[in-house]
Amino acid sequence: MLDRAAPETKQQSAETPRPVAFRGGGFMPAGSRYAGWIVLALVIAVWQLAGSTGWVNPLFLPAPSAIAVAIYRLAMSGALWQHLSWSIMRIGTGWIIGTAAGIIVGFAIGLSTMARGVGITFISALFPIPKIALLPLLILWLGIGEEPKIATIALGVFFSTAISVYSGVDAVPRNLIRMAQSFNVPFHAIVRRVIWPGALPSILSGFRITASVALLLVVSAEMIGAQYGIGAFVLQAGNLMQTDQLLAGVVILSLFGLAVGRLINLLEVRLLHWR
Amino acid sequence: MDLIADHISHRFGTLEVLDDVSFQVAAGEVVAIVGPSGCGKSTLLSILGGLLRPTEGRAELRGAPPAGSLNPLTFVFQDFALLPWNTVEENVAFPLLHTGLSAGERNAVIDDALRRTGLTDFRATYPKQLSGGMRQRVGIARALAVRPAILLMDEPLSALDSQTRELLMEDFVRLLADGAMGAVYVTHNLEEAVRLADRIVVLSRRPGRIQEIVTVTMTRAERGAADARGKLASLQGDLWSLIRKEAIDAEREVQHA
Numbered sequence: 001m002l003d004r005a006a007p008e009t010k011q012q013s014a015e016t017p018r019p020v021a022f023r024g025g026g027f028m029p030a031g032s033r034y035a036g037w038i039v040l041a042l043v044i045a046v047w048q049l050a051g052s053t054g055w056v057n058p059l060f061l062p063a064p065s066a067i068a069v070a071i072y073r074l075a076m077s078g079a080l081w082q083h084l085s086w087s088i089m090r091i092g093t094g095w096i097i098g099t100a101a102g103i104i105v106g107f108a109i110g111l112s113t114m115a116r117g118v119g120i121t122f123i124s125a126l127f128p129i130p131k132i133a134l135l136p137l138l139i140l141w142l143g144i145g146e147e148p149k150i151a152t153i154a155l156g157v158f159f160s161t162a163i164s165v166y167s168g169v170d171a172v173p174r175n176l177i178r179m180a181q182s183f184n185v186p187f188h189a190i191v192r193r194v195i196w197p198g199a200l201p202s203i204l205s206g207f208r209i210t211a212s213v214a215l216l217l218v219v220s221a222e223m224i225g226a227q228y229g230i231g232a233f234v235l236q237a238g239n240l241m242q243t244d245q246l247l248a249g250v251v252i253l254s255l256f257g258l259a260v261g262r263l264i265n266l267l268e269v270r271l272l273h274w275r
Numbered sequence: 276m277d278l279i280a281d282h283i284s285h286r287f288g289t290l291e292v293l294d295d296v297s298f299q300v301a302a303g304e305v306v307a308i309v310g311p312s313g314c315g316k317s318t319l320l321s322i323l324g325g326l327l328r329p330t331e332g333r334a335e336l337r338g339a340p341p342a343g344s345l346n347p348l349t350f351v352f353q354d355f356a357l358l359p360w361n362t363v364e365e366n367v368a369f370p371l372l373h374t375g376l377s378a379g380e381r382n383a384v385i386d387d388a389l390r391r392t393g394l395t396d397f398r399a400t401y402p403k404q405l406s407g408g409m410r411q412r413v414g415i416a417r418a419l420a421v422r423p424a425i426l427l428m429d430e431p432l433s434a435l436d437s438q439t440r441e442l443l444m445e446d447f448v449r450l451l452a453d454g455a456m457g458a459v460y461v462t463h464n465l466e467e468a469v470r471l472a473d474r475i476v477v478l479s480r481r482p483g484r485i486q487e488i489v490t491v492t493m494t495r496a497e498r499g500a501a502d503a504r505g506k507l508a509s510l511q512g513d514l515w516s517l518i519r520k521e522a523i524d525a526e527r528e529v530q531h532a
Contacts (some may be wrong), residue, residue, distance in 0.1 A: 178326055179356035183346055183370035183421065193369065197360045274360040274401050 062244040070248040079233075084252065086228040087218050090146065094153025095214045102158045102210075103203070106165020110199070111191070116166075123162055131156040132220045139225065149221040156217045157210040164206025168199030201275070204268050211260045215253065230256075276340045276347060276424045277301050278459070282332035283322055284482075285315065291482040292318050295332070298476055298488060300425060302338065303454035305495075307468035308461045310478030310486075311518060311525035316461045317429050319483065323459060324348050324427045340424045341455070345374045349423035353430040355410045357402040357417075364389070364398040367416045374421070388420040392446070408439035415446070426458040432467060440467075447471055448495050465511045465518075470498055477517050480525035487517055 044064050050056045051063025058066065074080035108115035109123075131152050138148035172195050180190045222231025234249035278300040285293040292315040300306045308316050321327035323334045325348065340347035350356075357366050367388050371381045389395045392412045402410055411431060418426055432440040444467060451458060451471070462468055468475050475489040491510065497503055 173356075175352060175354055175356045176358060179350065179352060180369075182324060182326060182348075182350045184373075185370065186373055189373055193372075194358065197358070274403070 059241065059243060062247060066244045067247045067251060070242075070244040071251065074245070074248060080252070083228055083230050083233045083249075084256075086226070087222065087230045087256075090149050090153060090221070090229065091214045091218045093146075094150040094218070095157050095210065097150070098154035098157025098214075099161050099207070099210065101154070102161025102206075103165050105158070106162040107169060107191070107195075109162065109166040110169025110195070119162070119166075123159060127159040127163065131217060132224075135221055135224055144225065149218070149226065152221050153214050153217045156213045160210045160213055161203075161206050164202050164209070165199060168202025168206075169195055171202055172198030201272055204264060204272065207267070208261065208264050211264065212257065215257055215260070219253065277337040278323060278348070278425050278457070279335040279337060280319070280323060280332070281335055283319065283329045283334065284331040285318055285322060285327070286330045293322075293329070294482040294484045296478070296483065296485055297332075298485065300457055300459055302424070303457050304474065305451055305458045305460060305472050307472035307475045308459065308478060309463065309465060309468050309475060309514065309518065310483055311480045311522040312463065313481050313525055313528075314478045314521075315481060315483035316463075316478060319478075320350075320427050320429050320459060320461045324350055326350075341422065344422045344424050345376075346370060346421035347424040349418045349421055349426055351411075351414050351418050351426055351428040351431045353433055355402070355407075355414045355434075357410055357413055359402050361401075362398065363394055363400050363402070363405070363413050363416075366402070366413050367394075367420050370417060370421050384420050388416040391419060391450070392416040406439070407435045408443060411435065411443060412446070415443075415450070419450070423456060426456060426460075428458055428460045430462055431460075433462070433464065444470055448499065452495065465514045466507075468514065469507050469510045471495065475514065477514065480521040480528070486521070489514065 047061075048064050051058060051061070051066070062070075071080070105115075105119060109119040110116075134155065135148055135152050138151045142148045142151060176194050176198065177190060180194050185193070218229065219231035219234070222229035223235045226232040230249050230253055234246055234253075237243070237245035237249060280296050280298050283293055283296045284291075296315075296319060298306070308319060310316055318327065322329045325334065336347070358369060361369065364385060367385050368381060371384060376384065386395070389398055392415050394409070394412055394416055397405065397409065402413065405413070411434075414431070432443055435443065448471065450456070458471075460468070460471055469491060472491055475491065477486045477489065478484065479486045489510075491498075493503060493506065498507060
């Protein structure tokens with residue numbers, strides 16, 4: 001038998017009870033859906049006001065409306081699409097080549113003792129080199145066409161991808177691999193069904209970084225040697241003191257970066273829904 | 276099919292973990308391995324299951340595995356080792372994908388394993404949506420799906436709360452009742468050992484040596500009866516007296532390490 005105690009009541013005492021002070025607040029920042037957009041709209045409004053009222057010289061900082069007009073004219077004339085398509089072609093090709101090579105090398109480093117020994121040394125030595133510094137050498141090797149620009153982007157993407165892939169492979173819980181081995185699952189199936197999905201969060205985080213690296217390198221490469229492309233367009237506009245067009249190019253780059261980030265978000269939602 | 280530990284010793288570098296451990300698990304027998312922390316219980320289980328090569332000695336199998344067994348020695352892990360990106364059904368199906376079973380045969384095996392572990396309604400659920408006890412049930416269903424001859428259980432209940440542990444212990448008793456499947460059950464919990472095992476191998480502190488092998492004379496069915504509690508508690512007390520001093524020494528050793 002269980003003996004049930006009577007419900008307890010507040011004890012009468014000469015002292016007045018006081019509440020226990022709450023000490024558990026903070027350290028839990030929450031995201032706000034609208035705050036960022038509201039502040040951005042406010043900054044643009046102030047910027048527009050500064051331009052419209054003549055507080056700021058439009059040569060140095062054209063108003064947002066002037067930039068919007070410049071983008072509209074670029075779109076209508078077809079120049080925007082021409083520049084954008086060249087940049088997308090270079091980024092796309094370089095990113096795909098660099099990513100494919102990075103995934104292969106990253107997996108080799110993550111899975112093979114010999115590849116790890118050699119690969120990590122090479123990557124540690126070559127990763128810190130600013131890849132744009134290699135462009136003149138790549139022009140010497142590959143000529144003055146598209147190849148050196150694409151190779152520069154591919155190189156930049158390759159190192160970050162390889163690092164994120166082998167870090168991801170290393171981070172796959174060893175108990176899952178041992179579990180698969182305990183069921184005699186073959187090596188290739190362990191790679192496909194355990195290591196690949198386990199490394200995917202790190203690989204997708206790497207994609208986010210390599211997308212930024214590719215954008216940075218395409219603009220730099222186009223500024224050094226290209227007739228078409230957003231980087232070339234921004235440089236030409238700067239040389240001609242057409243700051244509205246220059247900033248139009250910058251806004252387009254920003255929108256492009258946002259679109260790529262959104263695409264990676266969608267990929268994460270689709271592929272990492274189990275998290 | 277019998278599983279034999281034949282003079283197994285193991286070292287990690289200079290650290291001697293196991294020293295000359297020999298015993299045998301007969302077909303359908305449940306053998307618990309108990310001992311102080313760090314005595315090499317899990318290392319011994321890994322060696323018995325072929326996941327670790329011993330420094331000396333070897334693990335052997337004698338006799339043919341039962342007909343239809345797809346993985347005679349099958350682990351149930353302490354941390355469940357479920358693939359978080361797979362549903363319950365996919366986790367149970369995982370070890371069957373490369374066994375040559377047809378899709379129809381595979382589905383029948385999965386349905387049976389899910390039914391035996393009460394997971395039929397959870398087949399499309401992901402591990403993160405399940406409680407610890409349900410996750411371990413998935414681990415057990417996955418093990419049952421390959422029709423093991425001997426289950427190698429590495430502290431399968433230690434990550435669970437006491438109520439869930441009690442429920443899963445009842446499940447283990449039920450699954451092992453017909454003697455079709457043997458088990459090596461590594462645990463630090465003496466109550467689990469006396470409830471489940473036919474024999475209990477008591478290891479000394481590191482390097483683990485066999486200190487004693489205790490036979491539990493009651494059947495598992497008898498141990499579930501209310502009047503058996505006293506006998507089980509007494510047996511548990513005997514085991515504890517064997518381990519206590521070693522456990523104290525092992526704890527001090529760990530603290531000084």
